[in-house]
Amino acid sequence: MPPYSTSCASFFGCVDVRDELFKLLPLCSLLALAATNRAYHDAVFCFFRHRIILLVAPFFPHQQMFAFLECLRKVGAVISGSAVLKLLFSWENRLWDAKDLDVYVAYENAIPFLDFLHSCGYSCISMLPSHPYLIGSIRSVVTFCQGARKIDVILSRTSSSIMPIFEFHLTAVMNFISPNFLFSAYPFLTSSKCAIVNPRLFHFGRVKLPTLQALLKYRGHGFQIQSSCESRLVDLQSRPTPHRCGSAIGCSKTHRSTTDRGCLFVHFREFTDEMNDMPVFDEIGWHLGGRRCSLQLGYDVPYVVTK
Numbered sequence: 001m002p003p004y005s006t007s008c009a010s011f012f013g014c015v016d017v018r019d020e021l022f023k024l025l026p027l028c029s030l031l032a033l034a035a036t037n038r039a040y041h042d043a044v045f046c047f048f049r050h051r052i053i054l055l056v057a058p059f060f061p062h063q064q065m066f067a068f069l070e071c072l073r074k075v076g077a078v079i080s081g082s083a084v085l086k087l088l089f090s091w092e093n094r095l096w097d098a099k100d101l102d103v104y105v106a107y108e109n110a111i112p113f114l115d116f117l118h119s120c121g122y123s124c125i126s127m128l129p130s131h132p133y134l135i136g137s138i139r140s141v142v143t144f145c146q147g148a149r150k151i152d153v154i155l156s157r158t159s160s161s162i163m164p165i166f167e168f169h170l171t172a173v174m175n176f177i178s179p180n181f182l183f184s185a186y187p188f189l190t191s192s193k194c195a196i197v198n199p200r201l202f203h204f205g206r207v208k209l210p211t212l213q214a215l216l217k218y219r220g221h222g223f224q225i226q227s228s229c230e231s232r233l234v235d236l237q238s239r240p241t242p243h244r245c246g247s248a249i250g251c252s253k254t255h256r257s258t259t260d261r262g263c264l265f266v267h268f269r270e271f272t273d274e275m276n277d278m279p280v281f282d283e284i285g286w287h288l289g290g291r292r293c294s295l296q297l298g299y300d301v302p303y304v305v306t307k
């Protein structure tokens, strides 16, 4: 017996109708649909891949676009920043205008990727020793331009391309994608348009004008911005159960890992079985820390580590 009826098959075979419908679904509903059977998994993957192609299309002509996606996968690089939010909030496309592409890659794997950008006609216009947001695990930021198109390549100091993402100013930006997976560290908060300010900003004295402007940008996009000591309010507002400090996913006191149940990690299967078994990124552990969100006095030191 087929996994879905013929009429359903026809419906999902019509890409334009399917994409219009999928664009209206909250991400959790879309992923729940993908988990029901192989046909829906493939339909959601096609939608996801199509959205990535739409993100990348302004930066590469058609013949280079797939080579770019393959290069990302080969060097273990990921796309993060506004482009991912554009994908997560697909029904708000006009609000999330991703003018630049932010690619994260480990310094030790960067040369093939930078060579690829050169081969596509991009020119390096600057190489800054650090990021404007003063992220400690960033070795440098290399900016490439071709006409009005700009790609920032963020080079991680460590062997993990994704480590800097967990040091950024807001939980709302702790998301990344590759050609065949999607990751969000705070999917519940982010999809509810709530975000906690990373206490690292204050712990390491990194509150500078670009960071404040970034916080305001997210507030302008409708995000409710909370401090670490207010993070329990997210639970109180959204569910009747009491907030469990230190174990609630959205609590700044909770020690988190990229493999824990609070993360959203969707790995679309399209390659050989051998490639499916390979880890797609290093496990990262992190703790937002900061002032305790319970009524207890205290302060927890933030950290981000590779495991």
Ligand SMILES: [Zn+2]
Pocket (backbone or CB within 6 Å): 231, 232, 243, 244, 245, 246, 248, 251, 252, 253, 293, 294
């Ligand atoms: Zn708490």
